[in-house]
Amino acid sequence: MWSSKFLNEGTVCMFKKSKVWFVLLVLPLVLAACGSDGNDPAPGSSNGSSGEAASPSGEITVWAHPYVSEEKAGEMKAFWDSVIQAYNAKFPDVKVKFEEIPWKDREQKILTALSSGTGPDVFYQIPDQVPQFANQGVLAPLDDYLTDDDLADFNEGALKAGNVDGKQYALPILQETQTLIYNADIVKDIGEDPANLPTTWDEFNAWAEKAAAKGYYARDFAGAEACCNATLYPLLWQKGGDVLAEDGSVILDNEAGVATFQYIKDMYDKKWIPADSVSNKDQFPEFLSGKMMAIWGSGYTLTVLNEEKINYVIGEPLTDRTKATFGTVGMFVVSDKSKNKEAAAEFVKLLTDTENQKTFNKLTNYIPTRKSAASIHDGDEAMKKMTAIASVSRAGIVSPVARTIMPKIQAEIAAMLEGGKTPQEAASAAAAAVRDELAKVK
Known part of the structure; x- marks a missing residue:
């Protein structure tokens, strides 16, 4: 039996079939520090800066996650081996230690490493993590190791996801977008056409009524997972609301917010x-x-459904007042604790280049963040549609408190569903919790 876990985080969702885990949304809370040995040459010494400087040497540690199923683990290992081999061909004096850490309990593992000084130089982040960790001084800015040419080929939105206060803290390797995917057989059973899916809340609601009358659930809502990217936020955005206004004020409990609850x-x-x-x-x-x-x-999700031979159709993000959905960007960063930042930065640059993005995203079924790698999904109509949906995707709540507010908001939703609070009371309490968290970082 397959199971799924929405992580966020983009979200991430995990699917398990016997020994096989699929990770959706990929996308986990990662903090890290570095205790590796090596030298940290002058910033920019290997990316075209003036003067002769020594090539990086020493050691770097790279932590990543199981981005594919166990069945494809061999292919993923071959990918990482090839990246390290290419890196060592360019920087033979740097030893790369690679470790794949699981999604489960990753926060505890990385926080322990951070406190003990034995964590990685290079690790994975998503957009709602980067501001928080940059604000805490966990991440090293990469600007001194980058040229304009290094950045020119990236999609602007994906690159922006790793930029905080004008500093580039991350380089993106993948994009992911999420939407409702329908069982075409059930759609037919309720008397509707799989070729004419709902595009608005009203249209979906009409289908939901028919589905419920036939004994089906209309959709999922994983309310126990403290990750609002897959539950509240897309609905909130579609209603025209948000957690924070552009000026940083909390608007979760305004009219749109209460209506979403x-x-x-x-x-x-x-x-x-x-x-x-x-x-x-x-x-x-x-x-x-x-x-x-x-x-x-x-x-x-499509990878799983194809393997399970489910007859599915991909829906457009719904609209009430706005057409919007969640979509994350997966990025690699360098620890500010690293003793070999230049070597680590060069690894991130190589990892996210065109050829590696093509290989990685073809294997994982994500969307590349480089224009020059965009052709990998040509001929795959499903992935072409997911790529098009990315144009209305939002990368969560970008704030230093983005991660800490999620469980508090989800707790209020749970209290509402259990009958302990009205939607107004739950929205107000959630907004108050967000304000409390913001006050802690001011």
């Missing part, structure tokens, strides 16, 4: 989402077993 409560009360949406982190089995009309997913 009300909509989630309505879905629960009408049984459009499962009764265990308060406590369940994993409702993908209901979709795979034919009990659910639509699942919130990404390109990785």
Whole structure:
């Protein structure tokens, strides 16, 4: 049986079938420090700066995650081996130590490494993490190791995801977008056309009523996972709301915010989402077993559905007042604790170059962040559609408190679904929790 876990984080979702794990949204809370040995030459010494400077030497440690299923683990290992081999061909005096760490309990592992000084030089981040960790002094700015030519080929939005206060802290390797994916057989069973999917809340609601009347769930809502990117935020944006205004003020409890909380409560009360949406982190089995009309997913979801031979169709992000959805950017960063920052920065540059992006994203079914790598999904209509959806995707809440507010917001949603609070009370309490977290970083 497959299972899924929305991580965020982009979100990330994990699917498991026997020994196989698929990670969606990929995208985990990573803090890291570096205790590796080596020299840290003058910034920019190997990217075209004037004067002769020694090539990097010493050692760097790279931490990454299982971005593919266990069945493809060999291919992923071959990818990392090739990257390290290419890097050592350019920088033979640098020893690269690579470790794949699991998504599960990664925060504890990395925080322990941070406190002990034994963590990585290079590690993975997503957009709502970078401001927080940059604000805490965990990340090293990469600007001194980059030229304009190094940055010219990246998609502007993906590159911006790693920029905080004008400093480039990360280089992106992947983009992911998420949307509702429908079981075409269930769509037919409720008397609708899989070729004419809902584009608005009103249209989806009409289908949801029909699905519920037939004994199906309309969609999933993993309410126990403290990651709002896959639950609240897309609905909030589609309603025209947000957590923070452009000036940084909290607007989660404004009219759009309360209406979004009300909509989630309505879905629960009408049984459009499962009764265990308060406590369940994993409702993908209901979709795979034919009990659910639509699942919130990404390109990785398609990999699973293809293997399971599910007859599916990809929906457009819904609109109430705005067409929007969640989509993350996966990036690699350098620890500010690194004793070999230049060598680490050069590894990140090589890892995110055109050829490595082509190989990585073809293997993982993500979207490249370089224009020169965009052709890898030509001929794949499903991935072409996911790529097009990326144009209306948002990368979560970009704030130093982006990660810390999620469990607090989800706790208020749970209290509302359990009947302990009204949507207004839950939205107000969630907004107050966000304000409290913001006050801590001022």
